[in-house]
Amino acid sequence: MQSIRVPRPTTVASPSATPAWSRDLLIFIAFIAPNVVTLCVFSYWPMIRNLWLSFTYWDMIAPEPLWIGLDNWVEVLTSATFWTVLGNTLVFTVGSVGITIMISLALSLLLNQKRVGRNLVRAAMFAPAILPGSAIALVWTFLLAPYYGLISQAATGLGMPMTRWQNDPVWAMPTVILVVIWKTTGYDAVIFLAGLQGIPRELYEAARVDGANAWQRFVNVTVPGLSPVAFFLTVTSILSSFQAFDVIRVMTGGGPVFATTTLIYQVYSEAFVGFNAGRAATYATILFGLMLAITVVQIRMVEKRVTYE
Amino acid sequence: MNSVTFASASRISSKSTDLPRATSQMRASRLAGAIAAYLGLGLALVIVGIPTYWVIIGALKTNREIYTVPSTWWPPNPAWSNFPAAWAAAPFTRMYLNSIAVTLVSTTLKLVNATFCAYAFAYLQIPGRNLIFMFILGALMIPEEVTVLPNYLTVASLGYVNSITGLILPTIGSAFGTFFLRQHFLSLPREVIEAARVDGAGHLQILWHVVLPLSRPVLATLILLTAVARWNDFLWPLVVTSKDTMRTLPVGIFFLFTQEGTTEWGVVLAGTIIVIAPIIALFIVVQRHLVEGIASGAVKG
Numbered sequence: 001m002q003s004i005r006v007p008r009p010t011t012v013a014s015p016s017a018t019p020a021w022s023r024d025l026l027i028f029i030a031f032i033a034p035n036v037v038t039l040c041v042f043s044y045w046p047m048i049r050n051l052w053l054s055f056t057y058w059d060m061i062a063p064e065p066l067w068i069g070l071d072n073w074v075e076v077l078t079s080a081t082f083w084t085v086l087g088n089t090l091v092f093t094v095g096s097v098g099i100t101i102m103i104s105l106a107l108s109l110l111l112n113q114k115r116v117g118r119n120l121v122r123a124a125m126f127a128p129a130i131l132p133g134s135a136i137a138l139v140w141t142f143l144l145a146p147y148y149g150l151i152s153q154a155a156t157g158l159g160m161p162m163t164r165w166q167n168d169p170v171w172a173m174p175t176v177i178l179v180v181i182w183k184t185t186g187y188d189a190v191i192f193l194a195g196l197q198g199i200p201r202e203l204y205e206a207a208r209v210d211g212a213n214a215w216q217r218f219v220n221v222t223v224p225g226l227s228p229v230a231f232f233l234t235v236t237s238i239l240s241s242f243q244a245f246d247v248i249r250v251m252t253g254g255g256p257v258f259a260t261t262t263l264i265y266q267v268y269s270e271a272f273v274g275f276n277a278g279r280a281a282t283y284a285t286i287l288f289g290l291m292l293a294i295t296v297v298q299i300r301m302v303e304k305r306v307t308y309e
Numbered sequence: 310m311n312s313v314t315f316a317s318a319s320r321i322s323s324k325s326t327d328l329p330r331a332t333s334q335m336r337a338s339r340l341a342g343a344i345a346a347y348l349g350l351g352l353a354l355v356i357v358g359i360p361t362y363w364v365i366i367g368a369l370k371t372n373r374e375i376y377t378v379p380s381t382w383w384p385p386n387p388a389w390s391n392f393p394a395a396w397a398a399a400p401f402t403r404m405y406l407n408s409i410a411v412t413l414v415s416t417t418l419k420l421v422n423a424t425f426c427a428y429a430f431a432y433l434q435i436p437g438r439n440l441i442f443m444f445i446l447g448a449l450m451i452p453e454e455v456t457v458l459p460n461y462l463t464v465a466s467l468g469y470v471n472s473i474t475g476l477i478l479p480t481i482g483s484a485f486g487t488f489f490l491r492q493h494f495l496s497l498p499r500e501v502i503e504a505a506r507v508d509g510a511g512h513l514q515i516l517w518h519v520v521l522p523l524s525r526p527v528l529a530t531l532i533l534l535t536a537v538a539r540w541n542d543f544l545w546p547l548v549v550t551s552k553d554t555m556r557t558l559p560v561g562i563f564f565l566f567t568q569e570g571t572t573e574w575g576v577v578l579a580g581t582i583i584v585i586a587p588i589i590a591l592f593i594v595v596q597r598h599l600v601e602g603i604a605s606g607a608v609k610g
Contacts, residue, residue, distance in 0.1 A: 021433075021434050021435050021436065024433045024434065024435060024512075025435060027429075027433065027512050028429050028433045028435045028438070030425075031425040031426060031428060031429035031433070031512075032425070032426050032429045032430075032441065032445075034421075034422055034425070035422040035423070035425070035426040035445070035482055035483055035487065036426075036441070036444070036445065038422065038481055038482035039445060039448045039482040039484060041463065042456065042460055042463070042478070042479040042482055043448040043451045043456060043482060043484070044447075044448065044451070045459070045463075046451070046455075046456035046458075046459035046460055046463075047451055047455070047456070047459075049459040049462070050455070050456075050458070050459055053458075053459070060462075106349070107349075107353060110346055110349045110350055110353070111350075113346055115343075115346050115347065115350060117350060117354075118350065120354070121350045121353050121354055122600065123592075123593075123596050123600070124353070124354060124357045124358065125353055125357055126596075126600055127357070127589065127592055128357065130537045130541070130588060130592060130599075131541070131585055131588060131589075132540070132541040132543065132558070132559035132562075132584065132585075132588075133541065133543060133559070134543055134559045134560070134562060134563045135559065135562060135581050135584050135585050138562060138563075138566055138577060138578075138581050139360055139364050139581065140360070141566075141571075142363070142364065142367060142574055142577075142578060143360055143363060145571060145574075147378060148375060148376050148377070148378050148380065150359075150363050150380065153378060153379060153380065182356070182360075186357075187603070190600050190603060190604050191603070191604055193604065194601075194604030194605060239452070242452075242454075243452050243454045245454060245543060245544045246541075246543035246544070246559065249543070249544075249547070249563070250563050250566070264454050264455075267454070267455070267457070267458065268457070268544065268548075271457070271458040271461075272461075272548055277458060277462075280458050281458060281459075284455045284456075284457075284458060287454075287455055288451070288452075288455045291450065291452065291455070292450055295450050
């Protein structure tokens with residue numbers, strides 16, 4: 001402890017009956033106040049305000065929002081748009097998370113073998129995860145451009161009809177999902193890889209001694225060993241897929257028509273394209289409710305596993 | 310050190326027992342496994358490599374080359390002029406400064422918030438602190454995407470639309486960082502902190518001279534994660550800025566694209582590279598630390 005050069009004179013314990021912690025109370029408040037205040041103003045208060053705004057009509061120009069009770073909720077929940085958007089969110093989430101998890105698991109198994117060049121592959125696959133989504137969306141827009149885009153040229157070379165990928169009502173969603181998979185697979189693979197390396201080597205040795213073949217070792221050692229990591233990844237990926245915005249904004253703008261409008265995109269477009277604060281807040285509250293439900297389920301399942309083990 | 314030598318010794322011994330057993334059939338299946346593995350690794354490299362390569366040479370192509378089918382895989386006369394053209398088409402100097410300022414200040418403030426808060430929850434025994442800690446953790450469940458409209462209204466009412474302050478303000482609270490650092494602080498040897506306290510060190514001194522020096526790798530990981538997220542942020546900067554000169558880079562290239570459209574791809578791609586290149590350069594330097602930090606944080610947390 002040489003680094004502490006100036007020891008403060010020890011304060012004499014006060015003879016009065018004040019508890020020991022009261023001396024730390026002020027410094028505790030000083031240490032946590034800035035963070036607590038910021039979180040109150042920019043995390044908690046917005047949720048309350050969203051809920052309140054969802055009972056109003058407001059174009060963000062009129063001086064005051066107009067109270068309209070449950071009108072927004074009735075209107076949103078009975079509209080075809082809401083169910084389309086909810087369906088899109090589900091398709092986007094299941095598609096991007098499911099496929100990413102499978103590919104990244106396979107990739108992590110490859111990266112876990114002692115092969116030449118695996119560090120290069122790991123770094124190359126990881127890189128898209130730290131690049132701006134908007135830049136990646138532009139890269140893919142160029143690759144997918146009709147006629148002169150590399151992928152369009154390859155597709156026509158293989159005899160496929162010319163497709164306007166992200167501008168095609170059928171192809172738009174798969175295209176956006178593909179780009180998100182491309183961006184996130186390396187990140188998930190790195191986390192799977194850490195999980196794989198955390199499985200004790202002795203378990204594999206024991207299975208080998210018992211005569212288990214490679215497949216049996218995978219099913220009986222790797223899969224159970226990885227399941228906590230897989231669970232963690234699935235939940236965090238679902239939550240972050242609900243927040244995926246930049247790729248959709250740049251590649252499709254939520255279209256064509258509503259083909260790639262997810263809940264978060266709908267919040268944005270109701271608020272900042274349609275200037276309907278009440279409806280945007282309604283969608284935001286629904287999105288928040290969904291994410292909260294998933295988080296609660298996650299906490300429940302983690303608790304269950306901890307108690308059973 | 311002991312465990313390392315032990316592990317490598319066991320690996321050698323298992324290898325030597327394997328070898329005599331290796332029949333030609335086993336050797337063949339091992340070869341097949343190796344071929345499959347390298348095919349897989351090669352495929353992964355191609356899937357990342359080809360788009361990257363295509364964008365780089367695309368940025369060096371003239372319009373005529375870009376829109377000619379079939380495309381050339383190598384531009385005979387690299388059109389370097391796309392880069393100055395991109396720099397002129399959007400206020401890149403200004404956008405770079407905006408991105409740097411927002412990332413630096415936001416990351417610093419967020420980290421300061423997280424550090425003090427985590428210290429308080431790890432080392433200060435205050436009744437009811439667990440309740441307050443739960444309150445902070447609760448903010449983890451509120452993603453910034455959901456708060457974008459009310460935060461816009463708040464920032465607008467403060468008059469910070471189209472300002473660096475507006476870009477930074479809603480991003481400086483830290484729920485994840487507080488949790489992440491508190492976990493680490495709790496894992497530090499208690500005796501060291503007790504010893505410092507007995508020596509008469511105040512909390513600021515303990516934090517600065519004891520806790521932080523013991524937390525360098527964890528802090529580095531947190532700084533990197535925060536900085537990358539801030540640099541790449543899209544939705545909030547898109548919403549809170551409307552002037553060209555206040556945009557950050559990720560939003561700026563989007564507007565470069567909407568302005569130049571699909572008719573000036575060379576310029577748009579050059580702009581994309583201008584945005585990506587520094588991140589890739591930084592990534593190459595910190596790659597190992599970042600990847601391992603994320604992996605260990607995810608698996609432990």
